[in-house]
Amino acid sequence: MSRSFRVVGAARRRVDARGKVTGQTKFADDLFLPRMAYGRLLRSPHPHARIRSIATARATALPGVLLVLVGRDLTGEFGILPVSQDEEPLCRERVRYVGDAVAAVIARDEQTAGEALDLVDVDYEPLRTIASAEEALAHPEPRIHDYGEEGNVHKRVSFRFGDVDEALAGSHRVFDDVFFYEGNTHLPIEQHASVAAVDPDGKLTLWSSTQTPHYVHRALARLLGLPAGHVRVIACPNGGGFGGKSDIFQHEIVAAKAALVLGRPVKITLDREEVFYCHRGRHPVQMRLRTGVQKDGTITGMHLETLLDGGAYGSYGVASLLYTGALQTVTYHVPRYRFQGCRTFTNKPPCGPKRGHGTPQPRFGLEVQLDKIAEALALDPAELRLGIVEQPGALTANWMRLGTIGLAECIRRVVRVSGWSEKFRKLPLGRGVGLACSSYLCGAGLPIYWNDMPHSGVQLKLDRSGGVTVFCGATEIGQGSDDVLAALVAEVLGLGTFDVRCVTGDTDLTPVDLGSYSSRVTLMMGHAAIQAAERARALVASAVARKLEIPIERVGFAEGRVFDVEDPGRGLAFAEAVARAEALHGTIGTVGSFTPPRSAARYQGGGVGPSPTYSYSAAVVEVEVDPATGWIVVPRIYMAHDIGRALNPVLARGQVEGSVYMGLGEALMEEQAFRRLPERLSGALVHKFPSILEYKSPTSHDMPEVVTELVEDPDSAGPFGAKEVGQGPLLPIMPALANAVYDAVGVRIDEIPITPDKVLKALDDKRRGGAGRYGPSTFPAIDWPEPLDVPPPWEGGDGQARNRPERKRSARLDRPDGVRS
Amino acid sequence: MTHRGPGESPEPVHALWHVNGEAIAVSFAPYKTLLEVLREDLGLTGTKHGCELGECGACAVLVDGEPMLSCLVLGLACAGRAVTTVEGLMAGPELHPLQTAFADLGGAQCGYCTPGILVTAKALLDRSPAPTREEIREALSGNLCRCTGYQQIFESVEEAARLIARARGRSEDAP
Numbered sequence: 001m002s003r004s005f006r007v008v009g010a011a012r013r014r015v016d017a018r019g020k021v022t023g024q025t026k027f028a029d030d031l032f033l034p035r036m037a038y039g040r041l042l043r044s045p046h047p048h049a050r051i052r053s054i055a056t057a058r059a060t061a062l063p064g065v066l067l068v069l070v071g072r073d074l075t076g077e078f079g080i081l082p083v084s085q086d087e088e089p090l091c092r093e094r095v096r097y098v099g100d101a102v103a104a105v106i107a108r109d110e111q112t113a114g115e116a117l118d119l120v121d122v123d124y125e126p127l128r129t130i131a132s133a134e135e136a137l138a139h140p141e142p143r144i145h146d147y148g149e150e151g152n153v154h155k156r157v158s159f160r161f162g163d164v165d166e167a168l169a170g171s172h173r174v175f176d177d178v179f180f181y182e183g184n185t186h187l188p189i190e191q192h193a194s195v196a197a198v199d200p201d202g203k204l205t206l207w208s209s210t211q212t213p214h215y216v217h218r219a220l221a222r223l224l225g226l227p228a229g230h231v232r233v234i235a236c237p238n239g240g241g242f243g244g245k246s247d248i249f250q251h252e253i254v255a256a257k258a259a260l261v262l263g264r265p266v267k268i269t270l271d272r273e274e275v276f277y278c279h280r281g282r283h284p285v286q287m288r289l290r291t292g293v294q295k296d297g298t299i300t301g302m303h304l305e306t307l308l309d310g311g312a313y314g315s316y317g318v319a320s321l322l323y324t325g326a327l328q329t330v331t332y333h334v335p336r337y338r339f340q341g342c343r344t345f346t347n348k349p350p351c352g353p354k355r356g357h358g359t360p361q362p363r364f365g366l367e368v369q370l371d372k373i374a375e376a377l378a379l380d381p382a383e384l385r386l387g388i389v390e391q392p393g394a395l396t397a398n399w400m401r402l403g404t405i406g407l408a409e410c411i412r413r414v415v416r417v418s419g420w421s422e423k424f425r426k427l428p429l430g431r432g433v434g435l436a437c438s439s440y441l442c443g444a445g446l447p448i449y450w451n452d453m454p455h456s457g458v459q460l461k462l463d464r465s466g467g468v469t470v471f472c473g474a475t476e477i478g479q480g481s482d483d484v485l486a487a488l489v490a491e492v493l494g495l496g497t498f499d500v501r502c503v504t505g506d507t508d509l510t511p512v513d514l515g516s517y518s519s520r521v522t523l524m525m526g527h528a529a530i531q532a533a534e535r536a537r538a539l540v541a542s543a544v545a546r547k548l549e550i551p552i553e554r555v556g557f558a559e560g561r562v563f564d565v566e567d568p569g570r571g572l573a574f575a576e577a578v579a580r581a582e583a584l585h586g587t588i589g590t591v592g593s594f595t596p597p598r599s600a601a602r603y604q605g606g607g608v609g610p611s612p613t614y615s616y617s618a619a620v621v622e623v624e625v626d627p628a629t630g631w632i633v634v635p636r637i638y639m640a641h642d643i644g645r646a647l648n649p650v651l652a653r654g655q656v657e658g659s660v661y662m663g664l665g666e667a668l669m670e671e672q673a674f675r676r677l678p679e680r681l682s683g684a685l686v687h688k689f690p691s692i693l694e695y696k697s698p699t700s701h702d703m704p705e706v707v708t709e710l711v712e713d714p715d716s717a718g719p720f721g722a723k724e725v726g727q728g729p730l731l732p733i734m735p736a737l738a739n740a741v742y743d744a745v746g747v748r749i750d751e752i753p754i755t756p757d758k759v760l761k762a763l764d765d766k767r768r769g770g771a772g773r774y775g776p777s778t779f780p781a782i783d784w785p786e787p788l789d790v791p792p793p794w795e796g797g798d799g800q801a802r803n804r805p806e807r808k809r810s811a812r813l814d815r816p817d818g819v820r821s
Numbered sequence: 822m823t824h825r826g827p828g829e830s831p832e833p834v835h836a837l838w839h840v841n842g843e844a845i846a847v848s849f850a851p852y853k854t855l856l857e858v859l860r861e862d863l864g865l866t867g868t869k870h871g872c873e874l875g876e877c878g879a880c881a882v883l884v885d886g887e888p889m890l891s892c893l894v895l896g897l898a899c900a901g902r903a904v905t906t907v908e909g910l911m912a913g914p915e916l917h918p919l920q921t922a923f924a925d926l927g928g929a930q931c932g933y934c935t936p937g938i939l940v941t942a943k944a945l946l947d948r949s950p951a952p953t954r955e956e957i958r959e960a961l962s963g964n965l966c967r968c969t970g971y972q973q974i975f976e977s978v979e980e981a982a983r984l985i986a987r988a989r990g991r992s993e994d995a996p
């Protein structure tokens with residue numbers, strides 16, 4: 001890719017920056033409509049209970065109350081995945097976690113709605129609660145759901161990519177470790193809000209803080225029994241998402257229903273405690289990882305087992321489960337691989353996708369284990385990794401097709417800028433450095449519901465004024481997707497980004513984009529935008545070629561002009577060029593779309609993991625650990641990220657630093673933990689920390705200096721060579737920090753978060769002659785199903801499971817609502 | 822004050838406030854916080870809420886020049902005091918140097934914590950025109966940001982300090 005760029009790659013003010021710094025950006029809760037009423041949800045105080053009855057008369061009688069809704073007022077079940085339609089708009093017979101909504105009050109103001117909640121009388125029959133994944137395995141009864149595999153096991157998966165036992169038996173050494181990664185939550189500063197209103201034409205509009213307006217649109221139409229064309233979902237700019245606004249939520253459906261019933265706008269804004277209940281954050285995961293290596297560090301085979309605490313509902317859980325195994329093979333060459341995973345239901349807020357979705361937990365295990373392997377083999381951890389980096393374009397053991405791999409360059413860069421060779425194992429007691437690597441998707445290869453349509457669509461409108469408007473369903477969640485959209489269109493048409501107006505995230509106005517998740521937007525929307533812009537460019541170029549009497553190939557676009565590249569003085573202003581095109585071709589409108597390439601993985605479950613290409617990262621974390629207190633200070637973090645091409649370096653660096661920040665929070669302090677109240681207080685399972693004060697996250701004082709290296713090796717799979725940057729750089733922080741703690745004080749913390757008390761316990765263990773380790777000692781025995789037997793590419797496979805060949809998939813939707821029967 | 826039963830609307834309070842340099846007559850329910858009055862009764866939605874408990878800093882505004890968490894201040898306590906919100910930072914159509922720097926250097930990602938951070942940073946620059954990185958960290962330690970990792974925020978504040986100093990230099994050089 002030798003072409004030169006004018007917009008792409010330049011450090012620019014993002015197109016939506018002015019609105020954000022002036023306070024003009026309208027988030028969902030900033031909308032105030034005439035006659036608007038306000039809703040509050042009554043949430044269960046019990047983690048698991050049957051609802052015997054709900055009496056609403058007292059609440060309804062309160063002056064100012066307009067409507068009280070309970071479960072029977074709304075029909076249907078929903079859930080983000082077609083296989084997990086297990087949530088109810090308001091619970092009808094059962095609540096499954098503290099915070100499950102059972103009733104809603106709509107009133108003339110929030111205060112009145114809140115007071116009326118106290119007047120809704122719910123008679124609960126408490127049920128036994130399941131508090132952890134191990135409890136879920138041990139107690140099949142009472143079942144939290146009547147679907148799933150059995151008891152409280154939601155889903156088990158088992159894959160065999162070659163004979164791992166044979167590979168381990170033939171290894172120089174086999175390393176066998178167990179790890180635990182505690183759950184944590186997104187903590188966006190914006191609390192979720194939704195406003196629903198009936199339009200002048202009688203149709204329904206929902207404005208919401210959502211990352212996935214398309215999926216909310218589908219669910220609302222189905223649950224409300226309305227034609228999808230009569231429902232409009234507008235994703236307001238999100239005040240932070242991080243995966244936490246990717247599900248469909250009870251308050252969205254309730255607001256919509258209430259607006260239809262009352263015939264007036266209804267707003268529901270969650271309070272901070274409710275945001276903790278909505279959750280959908282990082283799954284707590286127990287892991288066992290067995291890896292065989294040769295003397296030089298070459299991996300011979302890997303066996304990973306994961307056990308996930310899924311919380312009370314399915315959410316994205318089946319995908320999360322598969323993600324705990326899918327990306328273990330995409331960084332280093334793993335010739336044989338076995339993955340077994342199990343997701344359980346528990347009576348806690350549902351877990352789902354948080355930045356890195358399912359992959360940070362096993363990545364933590366793998367990268368810490370590689371540090372142990374390097375030490376045992378007397379290899380430098382950076383050298384060990386450089387020796388086993390996977391080949392660009394490789395097809396992995398589990399049939400993931402890779403693109404470019406800048407990982408080796410990332411490792412070399414962080415080693416250089418961090419002064420690794422002068423520091424590793426050479427710093428005084430209490431100071432240390434640790435290294436880790438990672439990789440992440442650039443967009444999930446498959447949509448959430450089975451279909452053959454594009455994952456992202458873009459429409460472009462040009463008119464004689466010279467105005468350019470680009471329409472796309474992509475959702476701005478702070479990551480800068482509007483800026484990417486404007487930049488790619490501007491680049492192709494020779495304009496500046498502020499010459500392009502973006503209309504995004506509106507199911508009425510914009511073509512479908514599946515949403516802001518899986519780091520898919522830059523790549524998928526980007527390709528669609530370039531295609532639409534090149535089609536528009538061709539129309540304008542043909543008109544200008546005719547006017548200038550030159551071949552179309554000689555028409556250039558730059559700096560707001562369309563001209564003869566061999567005589568740049570001859571040309572037209574962009575507006576005039578568009579006017580000529582409009583005269584020649586009629587109204588100028590073009591479209592672009594993107595559908596990812598077909599995955600090589602043809603086994604069931606192989607739909608999770610494939611991506612058009614993958615980003616790579618390497619990090620070095622410096623720590624200072626006080627052996628007396630276990631307190632950890634992080635003065636500096638070095639991060640190299642293989643981004644393909646940085647479309648806007650200011651935003652790219654912001655994504656890296658933000659990922660590092662969020663990874664550091666997970667590594668050191670963030671945990672979504674629960675405790676049982678004493679029996680006299682009901683014995684309920686409740687959040688330890690449903691508040692920002694108690695859920696610790698890094699402040700400006702805790703944030704280290706971050707040295708960012710962007711490795712730009714354009715990948716032809718990405719738009720102008722670009723890969724993702726929003727999630728990948730989070731992944732190596734937790735293991736790099738754990739490895740740095742070991743370098744500093746010689747103890748292994750095989751558990752996240754790494755808190756001072758754990759460091760002290762490990763130091764104490766070491767002083768008593770133990771291994772100097774803190775972490776789980778065993779992995780629970782799980783009755784794994786017969787594995788899908790998928791030979792790796794080099795063992796003659798074709799991507800199918802030998803014991804369960806591919807079913808022919810019909811291209812049509814199995815059911816009109818996309819729910820696969 | 823008259824006693825109010827459940828569901829009964831209280832008598833609104835009428836007051837003259839000084840918001841962003843203007844005197845504004847305002848009526849609001851007496852239980853409302855400064856945050857609620859600004860957003861709901863004055864339409865100044867630039868000020869955000871993230872917890873209503875004084876934990877996140879998103880609702881920071883300046884009261885008599887000092888950063889305060891508007892979710893912890895009763896509207897009743899604001900009579901006769903000067904309130905500055907993010908909407909009051911601009912001079913006519915011109916962005917405040919802090920706004921310029923945050924826009925150009927990545928100081929705002931999702932933009933939700935940004936208004937609170939901008940006014941807090943303004944108070945810092947008003948009393949310390951060339952703050953050290955440590956002073957900036959200290960000043961912003963009550964404002965949580967989940968997007969940026971703070972680094973581009975620090976850099977934006979430092980750039981704003983330079984922009985302000987440069988502008989001051991120019992105006993002093995002017996005849």
